[in-house]
Amino acid sequence: MKLRPLSTAVVLCLLAIPAMAGDPARDALLADYAAQAKRDDAAFAGFSADRGKLVYVTRHAEAKPDIQACAACHGDDPTKPGQSAKTGKTIEPMAVSANPKRFTSMEDVEKWFGRNCREVLGHDCSALEKGDYITFLASR
Amino acid sequence: MRFLISLTAACLLAVPAIAGSLDHVPPVSDAVVKKECGACHLAYPAKLLSAETWIKITGDLPHHFGEDATLSAEKVQTIQAYYSQNAGRSQAGLLRISEQSWWLREHRSVGQSKFTAAKSKANCQACHTGADRGQFED
Numbered sequence A: 001m002k003l004r005p006l007s008t009a010v011v012l013c014l015l016a017i018p019a020m021a022g023d024p025a026r027d028a029l030l031a032d033y034a035a036q037a038k039r040d041d042a043a044f045a046g047f048s049a050d051r052g053k054l055v056y057v058t059r060h061a062e063a064k065p066d067i068q069a070c071a072a073c074h075g076d077d078p079t080k081p082g083q084s085a086k087t088g089k090t091i092e093p094m095a096v097s098a099n100p101k102r103f104t105s106m107e108d109v110e111k112w113f114g115r116n117c118r119e120v121l122g123h124d125c126s127a128l129e130k131g132d133y134i135t136f137l138a139s140r
Numbered sequence B: 001m002r003f004l005i006s007l008t009a010a011c012l013l014a015v016p017a018i019a020g021s022l023d024h025v026p027p028v029s030d031a032v033v034k035k036e037c038g039a040c041h042l043a044y045p046a047k048l049l050s051a052e053t054w055i056k057i058t059g060d061l062p063h064h065f066g067e068d069a070t071l072s073a074e075k076v077q078t079i080q081a082y083y084s085q086n087a088g089r090s091q092a093g094l095l096r097i098s099e100q101s102w103w104l105r106e107h108r109s110v111g112q113s114k115f116t117a118a119k120s121k122a123n124c125q126a127c128h129t130g131a132d133r134g135q136f137e138d
Helices: A004-020 A024-040 A049-057 A070-074 A106-121 A127-138 B002-019 B031-037 B051-058 B073-086 B101-106 B112-118
Strands: none
Touching: A024 A106, A024 A127, A049 A070, A049 A127, A070 A106, A106 A127, B031 B073, B051 B073
16 A cells, blocks of 8 residues: 555656657767757757747748748648648658657758758757757757 | 461560550669659659760759759769660750650640649659659550
8 A cells, every 4th residue: 555656656657768768879969959949059058849839830931932930831730741842742740659769860850950040040040949949859 | 376376476475565655664673763753753764865865964963944953073083884775865055855756746636724633744753643654654
């Protein structure tokens, strides 16, 4: 009887592990961006899903009309598939909950940030923007 | 009888070759090409353009029909090698598959509403649901 709160706590912790533990590749990727962000700004204190959401939804009037925000192609709801504004091709969901493969390859992640940050945001994304963006989508 | 069987066999063998010219085109078989070119649009079958045209297209990916499709030099090399080794023939100077006269002929009776729904002529799969397997019959 005395043990019950303890065993309940253990069971709860075990249940929580799959939900909390990210993919090891994604964790390593975020750690890389965190190290870069720290080098860029010594005051860096971790990534923020809220800031990442802003990166995702903010409209950039100076970009081409059909690609003025990440959400323009990836959709307002990142748990749903998006659609390329240019070719009409379906894009798999950005949210990790709906598409667990997201942000697990540094090569792919850098390729897409490289192309899309310049075209949509008009500049190369900083490590802070990249980490915030991934943190937002990993929380969705 | 043997002659008849041979003739039938010859005819059967000939059918895919004739029909194959437009209804079936070998789909891309290289994993890198499939992944990288297929990320934004169908990984177009190599036979649909000439080696010369493929080299032009893959040689300027940062300006890829108005989009930035930058890839590492290593990937570009793989893609260029695959397309030039498996290329077909096409009209010189026309970079888009959808500008080729055979493409225009094949699509002349397709209404505007279908193109609008597909969003882009690059979106083969909107109508040709087997396009990724090389099936382009109507």
